[in-house]
Amino acid sequence: MQKQILSVRRVAVAVACATALVSLTACNSDSNAADSAAGSTPSKAADAIPAAKPNGIDKLSVKEIYNTAMKTNAAAGSFHEKMERADAKTDLRVSATECVGTVEISEKGSFEIIRKGSDVWAKPDSTFAEGMNAALGKTTLSTEKWIHGTPANALMAKLASWCHPEQFTAPDTLDTGSKATKGKVTTVDGQQAVELVLAEKGESVTWYVATTGKPYFIKQDSTRDDMQDLTDADFGTPVGAKAPSGTVVAAPVV
Template sequence: MSLMSARAATGVCAAAALALLVPACSSDDDKGDKKDKTSELSAQEISDKAKQELLDATSVHLTLAEKGTDAEKDEPAAMDLTLDRAGNCTGKLTFAAGGGSADLVKRGDKVWMRPDSAFWRHQVPGGDGAAAAELFKNRYIHGSTSDPLLKGLAEVCDLKKLQKSVDEDSDDDTDKLKKGDVTTVDGTKVVPLTSTEDGKKKTLYVASEGKPYLIRATEKGDGEDKTTTLRDYGEPVPTETPSAQDSVDIAKLKDQLQRT
């Protein structure tokens, strides 16, 4: 039982959330006076500033929705995570193709995962999945990042890894961004930056006032339909962890799996 592919989880999170990998090369020709408002900067300058804010962030609340036909059943089709550079996080992962969902809490090297019954049935074949769902119903599986069953799942909580992937991968991108008119996303005024490559349209929505935070990133076309929203930059990850009575040590899970 894999529980989940670390590469899949981290890859989806990085690729979607960091659509900021869209280029720092601009096709915007505005060379006029630059004022404090982000909307009056060039597309390249906006992209650069938004990227730097993301790289400097100590924490962020990230939500991801993948509705495209390319979504694989073992990959998260949706995420709602608050994560920080220390590797702490709390939130929920929802898997494609009826793969269920799992609540996730990580604090230091301790991990708690609470799958729903659909997750158990999907991950453990036959009637064993239903048995596991009943045995561990509404309880968290608790262990540490040293355990192979939880290590991969916990890696999705690492904001530093996410930031590193953005910093490394963006250098090779040579697409061109176009700046659109100021619009609104979730009540925040934003500047849209768009690019198109291989039939896919990517749009970054960067806050036009205050700090130039990346607020939303979308990627659509050629089987992709992905939306990532970022908010609460710098807000701490909640410190509350599941209680002992609501948790089951992962050793019990392993013992159950060996019996099935």
């Protein structure tokens, strides 16, 4: 498998990542700024839109369902991704070339991130700034300033890694030997979805793929603290990344 969401490969990676997260690099994917539709009132026109039709994805094999869902998410071009695990939380709008949102790392603080093409900007909170300044041995980061660089800069590459552009350029696939099984069709956040369950040694990870409309991967639930819970939504909504306003300084060399 290739991607970010905890497939069989991700299960192994997530365990290693949780125990070795001494850097700021995002261990894995698969995914946000605030929901653009928050607080909006549905119009009568919206109410008149017919319900999405069944797509038949639940009739396919587990591998076909998983792989189709990953490709469908990638083909959307962008989506809103929220991730949470014991040591980190992200809320990002992402595409192959853009990323906007926030990343929070337990005990390290949080930062805002903007990526547009090869340009990356980040703005830390006080905890993140203090920790990085102590590590660098100089006062470089500030809550009042954005740092800017490209992935050629080691620090900016680590910060931008949380955006996981690879899920668009190289969507994940399920290993042939995976022991994941197909579960029931259920309702997830108002969306009909089929369950794919990978269980081992009393722990499990469940993926949900939409069974109406396009067969998007929409959610991942895990019973382990060192694995991530994940939701994807707002497929195809432009990220709209822009260079930040305010003071911008060059990212430090680390």
